[in-house]
Amino acid sequence: MNPHLAVETIGLAKSFGATRAVAGVDLEVRSGTVFGLLGPNGAGKTTIVRMLATLLRPDSGTAWVLGHDLVQDAPLVRRRVSLTGQFASVDEELTGRENLVMIARLHGMPPRPARSRADELLEAFGLADAATRLVKTYSGGMRRRLDIAATIVVTPDLVFLDEPTTGLDPRSRNQVWDIVRALVAGGTTVMLTTQYLEEADRLADRIAIIDRGHKIAEGTAGELKASVGAGALHVRLRQAAQRPEAERLLAAALATEIHLEGDPTALSATVDEGDEERVAHALAELARAGVAVADFALGKPSLDEVFLALTGHPAEPADAQTDTAPPAGGPHDEEAA
Amino acid sequence: MTTTDSTTTSTGSPATAELRVDRLETVLTPTERPVPAGPWTASLVFAWRAILKIKHVPMQLFDVTMFPIMFTVLFTYLFGGAIAGSPREYIQDLLPGILVMTVAMITPYTGMGLNQDIQKGIFDRFRSMPIWGPAALVGALLGDALRYSLAAMITVALGIAIGFRPGGGAVGVLLAVGLLLVFSFSLSWIWTAVGLRMQTPESVMQVSMMILFPLTFASNVFVDPATMPGWVQAFVDVNPITHLTTAARSLAHGIPDTGAIAAVLVASVVLVAVFAPVTMRLYRSER
Ligand SMILES: Nc1ncnc2c1ncn2[C@@H]1O[C@H](COP(=O)(O)OP(=O)(O)OP(=O)(O)O)[C@@H](O)[C@H]1O
Ligand SMILES: [Mg+2]
Numbered sequence: 001m002n003p004h005l006a007v008e009t010i011g012l013a014k015s016f017g018a019t020r021a022v023a024g025v026d027l028e029v030r031s032g033t034v035f036g037l038l039g040p041n042g043a044g045k046t047t048i049v050r051m052l053a054t055l056l057r058p059d060s061g062t063a064w065v066l067g068h069d070l071v072q073d074a075p076l077v078r079r080r081v082s083l084t085g086q087f088a089s090v091d092e093e094l095t096g097r098e099n100l101v102m103i104a105r106l107h108g109m110p111p112r113p114a115r116s117r118a119d120e121l122l123e124a125f126g127l128a129d130a131a132t133r134l135v136k137t138y139s140g141g142m143r144r145r146l147d148i149a150a151t152i153v154v155t156p157d158l159v160f161l162d163e164p165t166t167g168l169d170p171r172s173r174n175q176v177w178d179i180v181r182a183l184v185a186g187g188t189t190v191m192l193t194t195q196y197l198e199e200a201d202r203l204a205d206r207i208a209i210i211d212r213g214h215k216i217a218e219g220t221a222g223e224l225k226a227s228v229g230a231g232a233l234h235v236r237l238r239q240a241a242q243r244p245e246a247e248r249l250l251a252a253a254l255a256t257e258i259h260l261e262g263d264p265t266a267l268s269a270t271v272d273e274g275d276e277e278r279v280a281h282a283l284a285e286l287a288r289a290g291v292a293v294a295d296f297a298l299g300k301p302s303l304d305e306v307f308l309a310l311t312g313h314p315a316e317p318a319d320a321q322t323d324t325a326p327p328a329g330g331p332h333d334e335e336a337a
Numbered sequence: 338m339t340t341t342d343s344t345t346t347s348t349g350s351p352a353t354a355e356l357r358v359d360r361l362e363t364v365l366t367p368t369e370r371p372v373p374a375g376p377w378t379a380s381l382v383f384a385w386r387a388i389l390k391i392k393h394v395p396m397q398l399f400d401v402t403m404f405p406i407m408f409t410v411l412f413t414y415l416f417g418g419a420i421a422g423s424p425r426e427y428i429q430d431l432l433p434g435i436l437v438m439t440v441a442m443i444t445p446y447t448g449m450g451l452n453q454d455i456q457k458g459i460f461d462r463f464r465s466m467p468i469w470g471p472a473a474l475v476g477a478l479l480g481d482a483l484r485y486s487l488a489a490m491i492t493v494a495l496g497i498a499i500g501f502r503p504g505g506g507a508v509g510v511l512l513a514v515g516l517l518l519v520f521s522f523s524l525s526w527i528w529t530a531v532g533l534r535m536q537t538p539e540s541v542m543q544v545s546m547m548i549l550f551p552l553t554f555a556s557n558v559f560v561d562p563a564t565m566p567g568w569v570q571a572f573v574d575v576n577p578i579t580h581l582t583t584a585a586r587s588l589a590h591g592i593p594d595t596g597a598i599a600a601v602l603v604a605s606v607v608l609v610a611v612f613a614p615v616t617m618r619l620y621r622s623e624r
Contacts, residue, residue, distance in 0.1 A: 053465045079373065079467040089462040093390045105382045106468050108371035124360035134393060145356070150462065155367040175356045182361035 003067065006031045006158050006189040007052060011061035013213075014047050021047040023213035024061065029191055029206075034184055036204030037193040040307070043210040045193035046086055049160045052191070053083040066157055082156035086163050086193075088143045089150070090135050096122060096146050097131040100153060107154045121149040126175070141172025148179055152188075159183060161192040165199060177203060197221075197306060209310065217310050224306055226272075231299045233269045233279055238292035240264035246291045253282035271298065376469035383476020387450075388483065401484045405439040405492035412559065413499060420560060425500040432496040432503075433513060433585035434558035437578060439492055440485045440521050441553055445545035447481050448528030449538040456537070470620055471613075474529050478522055485521050489514045505591030513588040516601060520581050523605035526612035533619035552578050577604040 002008060007029035014022040022044040029035040037045045050056040052065055054074040063070035065077045083089075090099050097118050104114035122131045125145045130138060135146060144164065151159060161180070165173040180203055183190055194200050200207045201221040209217040209224065217224060233254075237246055247258045247267055254275075259268045271279055279298055286293055374382065391397060412431060417424030451474065454460045463473050493501070493510055503510050528545055535541045555569060556562075556578040562570050573579050580600040587594035 050461075055461055055465055075467060078465060079370070081465070083461065083465045085458050085461050087458040089458040091386070091459050092457065093393060094386065095393075098386075098389055102382060102386055103462075103466075106374050106379055106463075106466055108373045108378075120360075120364050124357045124364045126356045152365060154370055155365060178356055178358055179361060182358065182365050185362065186365035187367065188365070 002028070004031055005029060005064070006033075007035070007063070007065055007191060009052075009061060009063040012048065012051065012058055012063055013060045014044075014051060014056060014058055020213050022051070022058075025208075025210070025213075025215050027208060027215070029189060031189050032184065032187060033205040034180065034190045034192065034203050036200035036207040037191065037210055038195070038197065038200045038207050039193075039210035040195060042212075044213045045210055046162055048210070049083065049162050049191065049193060053081055053160050054078050055083070080156060081158045081160065082151040082154075083160040084147050084151045084162065084164060086166075088147050090143065090147050092136045093134065095132050095134055096127050096138070096142075099135060099146060099150060103150045103153045109154075117153060121153065125149045125179075139172075141168050141175065144168060144172065144176060145179070148176070152183070155186065156188060158189045158191065161190060163193050163195065166195065173199075197224075201225075209306065211307070211310075217306075227306070227309065231271055233271050233282075234297045234299065235267050235283075235286075235293060236263070236295040237265045237267075238294045242291045243267065245289065246286055249285045249289055249291065250282050253285050254278060265294065373467040374472075376472055376475075379468045379472035380475040380479060383473050384479035385476075387477055387480020391480075391483070398484065398487065401443055401488045402491055404442060405435065405488050406495055408435050408439055409492055409495050410499070416559065428496060428499065428501050429590075430586060431559070432492065432501045433589050434556075434582045435496075436489055436492050436513070437517060437582050437585055438553045438558050439488050440517055441524065441549060441578065443484060443488060444481070444521050444525045445528045445531075445542060445549070446484070447477055447525045448530075448532030448535075448541045448545060450477060451529055451532035452535055452538045452541045455533070464620075471617060474616060474620070478525050478529075481525065482518055482522060485518055486514070489517065503589040503591075505589050509589045509591045512593075513585040516584055516588065516598065517581065520577070520601055520605050523608040526609055526616055530612050530616045530619060533616060552576060556582060558582050577601065580604065 005028050007027060009025060009027045011024045011026065012022060013020070013024045025044075025048060027035075027048075037048060039045050047056065051058050052063065052070065054070065054077050057071065066080050068076045068080075070077060090096075091102070094102070097115075100118035100121055101111075101114050104117050105111070109117060119128075119131070122128045125148070127142060127146060127149070130142060135143060138146065148161070148164065151161075164176050164180070168176065177199075180190055180192065190203075192203065204221065206218065206220055207224060208215050217227065219227070235246065235250070237243060243260065243264065247260065250267065250269060251258050254269050254271065256269050256271075260266075261268060276298065283293065283296060373379075409428075409432065412435065413424045413428045417427035417431075421427035421430065451460075454463075454473075460473070464470075493514070505512070527548075528541065531544050532538075532541050535544065555572050556576050557573060558578065562573045562579070565573065577600070580597045581604075583594055584597035584601050587597060
């Protein structure tokens with residue numbers, strides 16, 4: 001057990017009947033950092049997080065959370081970690097304020113401090129106006145924020161956020177990102193799951209890619225993208241006749257091989273991460289030489305490409321379940337199996 | 338009180354729906370970690386939650402009020418003449434029975450509410466918190482005791498209006514209701530176990546009705562078991578609802594039947610002793 005690690009797992013595994021949801025995963029999360037679990041539907045992200053938050057008992061493997069043995073010292077772990085589940089875990093039939101007061105009271109705060117803590121959080125999370133409305137009437141983004149507020153009523157040492165932005169619009173997503181950054185600035189360790197490489201990229205110090213219960217790669221966002229090689233520059237010209245010249249100019253500017261596409265006006269080139277400036281320069285060269293560009297695009301490596309590169313198979317869901325907003329049946333549908 | 342809070346904080350700023358990044362830092366600064374609520378406080382917080390829900394949606398009291406009114410009026414006037422000669426005579430015996438039946442019939446709501454919490458995911462939050470496990474259940478049961486009391490009050494008040502004259506007076510009726518609450522609280526542990534086991538609130542309702550219907554009807558609530566065939570009588574005699582009805586009648590009319598009262602208390606203890614541990618196991622076991 002390493003004291004600098006907020007989470008350390010060795011061979012963590014969990015099966016549901018014949019489904020090996022998590023098939024032996026080793027993780028190391030340094031205290032004070034953001035760790036991202038990235039993977040498609042059914043990869044096992046939620047199962048990992050629920051085990052680490054003491055909601056599920058691992059079948060095998062060992063895990064220490066904040067220095068406590070996950071299984072033997074579950075009550076101690078529970079005192080210091082907090083989970084925002086994949087599906088909103090707030091009470092829809094209460095107001096936002098009542099939800100937070102309830103959680104604060106359960107944490108042991110006396111009534112008056114509980115109320116002022118609730119108000120303080122509502123204010124900071126932009127929910128003051130909706131404080132006395134039933135959560136039922138909240139938008140998805142508001143619900144998420146309330147959910148996260150409930151998670152940090154008493155500032156935990158380690159927070160699990162399970163797909164905190166799935167189903168949110170870009171603005172709400174940014175708000176959640178701001179919250180995560182503020183959490184880390186305050187010294188809390190964050191472990192979050194996501195299906196979006198971009199999100200992991202923006203927030204996480206380290207990322208583990210999970211596929212079908214296995215960790216298939218781990219590293220910083222830069223390392224993972226580098227392992228894919230890169231993105232691609234696609235250029236389409238106005239006149240096919242100018243393609244040979246464009247090819248020559250691009251090859252010189254990008255110092256790489258240029259592919260001629262089936263479309264006689266189109267060319268493409270692989271570009272390394274961080275080479276955006278070079279691309280801009282290459283496009284400027286075309287313009288200066290009088291080669292008219294109809295259209296160009298710089299494709300960033302997506303989760304799909306990372307996946308394809310690492311596994312040889314596309315990032316398809318491991319099962320038929322969907323990932324969007326919580327279905328009426330709630331988070332436990334799949335348990336019917 | 339809360340309305341004034343929120344209006345003062347929002348004055349002049351149309352952007353209160355915005356995240357206050359400047360404030361985030363303050364609210365996220367770690368403070369002294371309080372000592373988690375003890376079992377009793379936590380249970381009371383959950384009871385408060387149940388009462389808040391009733392406050393927000395008073396319509397959920399509809400069945401709690403309609404059941405007893407319907408049962409009392411219907412059975413008194415439908416069967417009164419045939420069974421006891423007149424509705425007025427019948428209601429003296431019937432009302433304590435109706436009391437038992439209405440309260441027993443609404444006990445499954447505890448299980449349904451629990452099941453809903455699980456489906457919605459909020460139970461995950463409670464389970465991942467450092468609180469006494471059963472608190473959420475005990476609190477919900479305490480909140481439900483309020484519903485039971487309300488149903489009992491309505492039944493008694495209506496009964497008195499249409500001719501119920503309990504010989505035991507107010508004290509007798511209160512004792513009868515008290516015993517009924519004790520039994521209902523114990524009975525509810527069956528439904529919490531069912532609520533944890535079933536997939537949907539509807540199936541919780543179905544299972545509980547399948548158990549409750551035979552229990553309430555194959556009893557002495559409506560008619561004297563002496564007229565029933567032997568094998569039914571055998572069941573009626575061991576049915577706790579029968580003992581509860583006998584005990585409630587005896588208390589309401591001021592002639593306590595200590596045998597029946599003891600039987601009800603024993604049944605209550607057994608129900609809790611069996612189903613509370615089952616519930617707790619299901620609660621802690623992974624979902
Ligand atoms: N309670 C359960 N009972 C049976 N199977 C389950 C249960 N929970 C998860 N599974 C299965 O385990 C696998 C991993 O599921 P998990 O929810 O951990 O994936 P995930 O990475 O969180 O996916 P998503 O992005 O859809 O949330 C899936 O095949 C899922 O169907
Ligand atoms: Mg998930």
